[in-house]
Amino acid sequence: MTTTKTKDIAKTIVILCTLDTKAVETAYLKNQIEARDCNTLVFDLGTRGNPGMVSDITREEIYKLGNPGETLITTENRVKLGEIMTTGAATKLKALYKEGKIKGVIGIGGATNSLMETNIMRTLPFGVPKLMVCSVAASQGLASRYFGTSDIAILHSVIDFTGSNELIRDILDRAAGSIVGMVEKLNGIGPDKNFGAGGYVAMTQLSMCERTANFVRTRLEEEGHQIIGFSATGVADKAMEELIIEEGMFKAVIDLAPGGVGEELFGGTRAAGKERLEAAGIKGIPQIIAPCAVNLMTPARSKYKPDYYERKRYDLDSLRTFLRLNSQELGVVARVMAEKLNASKGPVKFLMPMKGWASFDTEGMAIYEPEADKIFVEEFKRLAGKHIEVIEVNANIDEPEFGEAIIKAFKELINSAESALVGGGCG
Structure with a gap:
């Protein structure tokens, strides 16, 4: 079920995360973004343990969008499950953008989450802020896959996301400031923005x-x-x-x-x-x-x-x-x-x-x-x-x-x- 937000959606930022493993970090990032006068929509991509906080876009909703007619089932086939969640989240993200309801997206995670979340981000067109906070951004064979051909910005956290400590909070503070700054400089970019109208x-x-x-x-x-x-x-x-x-x-x-x-x-x-x-x-x-x-x-x-x-x-x-x-x-x-x-x-x-x-x-x-x-x-x-x-x-x-x-x-x-x-x- 999607939670109704009371804030102005003019500066809404999507947070891509897995709430079975990174709820503490997500909650902190959410608070830091909202403290900077932006709204948030949290997408829960987790599929294993129970979510550690309430999301705006639930894993069940995402799963059904990626695999219509089915309910979420825990499976050992993580590759297939990842593909379903990626497809579902990308579908939802694209729809929200076309409706003018979001202005940017941020994700947090390690290797697996970063691959999935950057694939989802690529749904959005050029010029829409996309920031991936990745603990393994420099890994050989993975870095180029995170970027792909999209204008994704990557913040190499270096340290892994393991709860809450001073260094993690520092990384997430900077991440929140970065994505909010990008959104504030958009100057009206959205579904109605026509890049290259003059050619x-x-x-x-x-x-x-x-x-x-x-x-x-x-x-x-x-x-x-x-x-x-x-x-x-x-x-x-x-x-x-x-x-x-x-x-x-x-x-x-x-x-x-x-x-x-x-x-x-x-x-x-x-x-x-x-x-x-x-x-x-x-x-x-x-x-x-x-x-x-x-x-x-x-x-x-x-x-x-x-x-x-x-x-x-x-x-x-x-x-x-x-x-x-x-x-x-x-x-x-x-x-x-x-x-x-x-x-x-x-x-x-x-x-x-x-x-x-x-x-x-x-x-x-x-x-x-x-x-x-x-x-x-x-x-x-x-x-x-x-x-x-x-x-x-x-x-x-x-x-x-x-x-x-x-x-x-x-x-x-x-x-x-x-x-x-x-x-x-x-x-």
Whole structure:
């Protein structure tokens, strides 16, 4: 049963917790948030012992939402039970947000709770405050799963949640202040908030095409465009695809660094998912594509194949080594990219720099191999549909000449799209 609150719901914060194990900590956090003039809604995700305090959204309600028609049954299958509770809580959280009844969410817990609670938080769109207070936030193999592709903030408590002591109270004081501060700075973000009403421009980049990215961003911002950057290292560019599909906040994409496509094919660390390079096409928005680092891959050292040790390479730093794709691999990537872009409902321009695809991919460098890159160019041109314009630019990707070409292509596509809107109709 849901408890009726008397406070103004304008600043209501959801607390995700397990009241069979963390009731004391939850009660303290709840009091600290409410002392800062915010309302709370406590979700009880516990499934084993009895709850140590009264919740607003009970475990029974959550369970039924995740597994309609059933009642809560204690089971040893914790994985299945966790999935049901995650689904139910996410359903409830999304409904409350769409009704305008909540403004943020906070969770507390260790490894298991953090995985479940951050999965629930990802139900909420970009811009809604999400804070996970996690005792094991730095654990290898878990940290990236907590964040995923969502704008979740994580407070590493370091100490575990084991009741009430001075250090735990200090952590929860800071957590309460943090989530309340986020909510107070929202300026009206909610279901009625329309990010990108005027249309943002998404742009991917890497350090090896950073000068071009900065050049393009500066010029276009001077002309009134808002450029939203994404580092194409496998997570942010994947998040970009999701934002394009789910939020609809972009009017165009300048995809300087779509190398996540090849990394996904060959198991590199910049792999960005099987849907990479598809979202803009599905939405029908203009795309300007460039191949920054598309001719390179970054496999984990533990997964090196014997021939990898013989390849041309570039050590960007002590952690990242880029290996050259061979001719066969370049052909495969060209075919996959062409297939993805051929399905686009909107216009596409693919700009090919003919003097290197990275700032360090230049004449005199061991990794420089323009003849191999031509294999990609020719294969892509052979397969590209008629709505895809391939433009060869006699420059390195990180030179001003290439930046100018990107800006020219962008203006042509945007002007064409705007003209179509003005002149179009329902027929």
